[in-house]
Every structure is written in structure tokens, then in C-alpha cells.
Amino acid sequence: MKITTLVDNSRLDNRTDLAVERGLSLHIETEKLKILFDMGSGDTFCQNAPLLGIDIKDVDLAVISHRHHDHCNGTADFVAHNSKAKVFLKNCEQKSYHFRAFGFKSDVGINKDLLENSNERLVFVNRTTEIAPNVFVITDISAKHEQPKGNKYLYTQSKNQRERDLFDHELLLVIKEPDGLVIFTGCAHSGVLNMVDTAVTLFPGERIKAVVGGFHLVGLPLFNSIGGTKQDIRELGLTLSQYPIDKLYTGHCTGKKAYSLLKEVLGERLEAMPTGRRINV
Template identity: 25%
Template sequence: MAVPRPAAGTAVDPVGLEPVDEIVVTTLVDNVFDALLAGDERTTRTPLGVGPVQAPQFETGTTTVGLMAEHGFSALVSVRRGAVTTRLLFDTGLSPDAMVTNAGRLGIDPSDIQAVILSHGHWDHAGGLAGLAGRRGVRSLPMVVHPMIWTRRRLSVPGREPMELPTLSRRALEGEGFAVLERREPSLLVDGCVLITGEVDRTTEYERGMPPAHQRWTGDAWEHDPLVIDDQALVVNVRDRGLVVLTGCGHSGVVNIVRHAQRLTGVPELHALIGGFHLSGTAFEPIIGRTVDALTGLAPGLVVPGHCTGWRAQHALAAAMPDAWVAGSSGSSFKLAAPAGQLPD
């Protein structure tokens, strides 16, 4: 297994990431749904009132609902360059139903999805693939993954019975019609406008990965799996704004991920950071301060921590970056566009 190496300076083989005019990130699944959150010029919220759905206990036999929330993450990424818009699905949530249910309630047609990217193999990011296959008819739908995504893993917490995690099956996915594309290296999609990072360089001293309870099967024995080597992120460069970085869980370390994206692309500006930052729980709360300090120094215009970020980190990020931090929620859309009135080169 190749292990990411700390790397300084510019990339030996830099990625020429073409700028886009606009990206819209719509959170299809997050750990929370809050119908009372307010939107703004770049944020659109989903209120209560989606429906109607069957509910015989009411006089009309129906009710209106909001969106589903669960311990998982999924986002629809719509990238526009000129008159052309491409829609990508980044992760699929925990359960077979939540992502496709929420997409349906938001009026999103699964047949519009042109490719799927999985941030890593954990089941709370891949569980919705079954629902997608059932709704879309996914004949030859490209799916970009790291080759270690099939790793068998478990949680072995002292004093408890080990819990083996669901492991993705390449055979099953290909049988459903997904065209699986394995890459360790960075990948460019959508005519060079979307970067999938591949393996992320681990350059910070404090982002050390998962605790000893997180283990992988080597073929002979269970061993500590700190790196989650298949962890990768999606990156877009909004013209004259900077990078938009979308993470699943951020197992590589969210600061490592941003630095890696900056180094690969040569674009120093971080415009937005969205997704799971994995700062929840006793193993990760000690690094909240250093992570927040580093992200504050990067001065992003928008920070939307979700999923596994944790409430302590949310409070710290909101306090440190009050103008950039925005609460996440299933059904929230974040529109990031190039400055108006400027033409691309």
C-alpha cells in the first residue's frame, strides 16, 4: 500500500485545473435537517412543507414533511462553465433511502447525474448507492474511487465486541451498472474543471488519523488503520475567487486536504470549504484548536462544516470565522460564482 508522503514546495506534476463560472453544492444528506435556518444571497434552505405524503392520521390523509437526516453525507455538485452545466454526485449517505428520498423531494432527477465520486469506503458515505441504482437505471454510470475503497474494516473498541463495518463490493456495483474507475493519483473530470485529489499528502503534525480502534483486515490479521488511505476530496477553482474544496469525512485531515489542493493546483486562495471535518469525539477534539487556527489563517469566504465535524468544532469555527461559517443541513444549497461582469480569458 502506498502511503502519502509529506511534500514541500510546488507539485512536481502540477494539475492545470480549469476555472469554472459557477458551482452549486446541494447537501442531499447531512446529520441534521433544520427547517428554520435562514438563507442568504449564496445559501438556499429547504423549509418544511415538502410533500404531500401519505399520513392517514390527518383529516386529509396526507401531511407535509421536510428532509431526512442521518449519520452520513451526500452532495450534488453542479458545475457550470459557460452554458454547460455538469452534475456530479459526491457520496451517497448512510441508508439506501435517504439520499434518493431527499433528491426526489427537492425535485432532483437522478438521471441528470453524470458521474459518482466516493470520498472513501465507509458505509455512511456509500449506503445510498443501492437506492440510486434502483431509481436511476445506472447503466454505465462512471464512479470514481480509490483502489483501497474495498478495504475490509472494523471498529474494535476496548470492552466491546468488535463491529465489522459493511464493505463495498465491486462485483455488486458493476452488476448494478456502475462503471468503476480506480485512481490513486489525482483525476481531472468535466473537461479539466473538477479535480479529485486521489491520495492526500499528510503534512501537518497534528492530523494523525483514526485511533487504534479503527482497524483493517490485511488478509491475515486485523491491524490499526489510521490513514483511511482511500480518503479523497473534490476541488473546483471558481474563476477569480479561488478553490472550493468538498470533503466527505476529511480523514486525511481537513488542513492537509486544503494544502494538498493548493499545492496540486497552484491556486493559493481558498474560497470555500464544505463537508465533514472529522473533529468529533475524544480522539479528535484535542486538535480542534490547531485546526481552527490553520483554517482561519487560510481566510475562506465560506465554511460549511457538516456530518462528522462535531458540535465543539462547530462552535469553535463559528466563533473564529463568524463571517464565513454557515450551518449545514440536509437540503441546503451553496452557490459560488465568479464575479459578475467579468469574462473568462
């Protein structure tokens, strides 16, 4: 499997030709399929794709991890460049999504026009589904472990009711290959440990070749603070180290400070995935 980061918050030092944004988009190429996992907040991934030797029109299917703009609002650009691929996302009640901190409020949700205007291309998934041979979107994520502390700034608004975002709009992508699993987390608002635990439960005894995506360990993104304490992050790394995971590739909402703390614990098992990075798993 070949994984290319089309969009991340940062880029490879030697690829100044590539654009960045606070978002995530990954191109995944298996033996038989080309998959797009998340699409950032606009057309940046489309701009970067040809510079990385990727043709968006050749993508066979796409998956949206959750309904935050930095992962899904590029869908309008995707369907404009690709005429065939279905876009899979979790079915849930339509709500507004907001970031709130210290009196500041920002809309972080999906563009509602997208849900209406691209409806013939969208596939709303209610349960764990094999969307292609050995490609699984998993909707029921374990709650065994605590969710990221940075979630406390994220809310939903439904009619007149405001509440903390429970992330009932988040899903997990797992691709099964003959030599093991690759887990794609998006932002892992449900908790990267819960996502790994879910995959281990559904595919007992399988080697995990890689976990790829953001872990949402950032607190306030503007200040690159960590969600929780340094010890919380180190303990997370220790718990991850106990799972049968060969490699972890992360970026985006993990945050630079949390990444450094995880690196202390996980060492060479953990690597960054900036825009332009290509991984062979």
C-alpha cells in the first residue's frame, strides 16, 4: 500500500511548491484501488495532487472521517474533478459544529450546501460496512478509553440545544491486506486508543502494519498547546506501544508539542506525515 499526504498543516522542507492548510487529505493506493481519505477544507489537495503524480479523476472511492470542515469541505472540489467515486460518510442527525473557548466562537462544521448539492455522490453509512473488498468503514467505535481532552472546546447545536460534540459523526477506516491492517484515524476525536481497540476487537490476531492520521492531542490550535498534561501524552504513548502496531504516522491535529512527547516514548515507531510525504506500508 502506498499512502501520500495531499494536505496536512505542514509540508516537507524540500517541497515548497506544495500548498498547506490546517486540514487533512490522504491518497491511498492499494493493489486494486485508489482511495481518498478526507479532503481538507478546500481545493488545496487538488492543487497538490498533480505535483505528486496523482490524478484525482482516477480515485475509485472516497471516505470522510467526520463532519469538520478541515476534513470534508473539499468534497465539492473532489466531485468537480472526479465523476465516478462515491463518497462515504457516517449517517447522523444534521447539526451545526462549533469551536468555543474564552468567549470566542467559530463554525467548524461541514458546509451544509455540500450535503444537498452532492447528495447523489454521497453514501451515508449506518453501521460497519465493507465498502469494497477488504476496505471497511467502522461506525461503532469503542469507548473503553477516555476521549482527547482537546474535545472540550468542540460543541454541536441542534435546533435550540447546545451540547458537547459526542462525535457520533466520526468513523474509522480499516484496510485489510494479506500481511496485516492499516488503520486511518482522521482526527481520532473518539480517541486513538479507542480506534485501535475497535480494530483489534473486530480483527483479532491481525498484525497492525500502521496507524495513520491525526490523534487530536492539541488543546488550543492557535497556541499549539497540548490537550491535557505532558504525562497524559506520555501515558498514551506507553499504551499505544503495547499494541501490535509496527508504525504510527501522524500530524495535523496531533500538534507539534504532543508529537515530541509521543516520540520520546515511541521512538522510531512514530513518524510525521507532512504534505508531500509518501509512505509504503
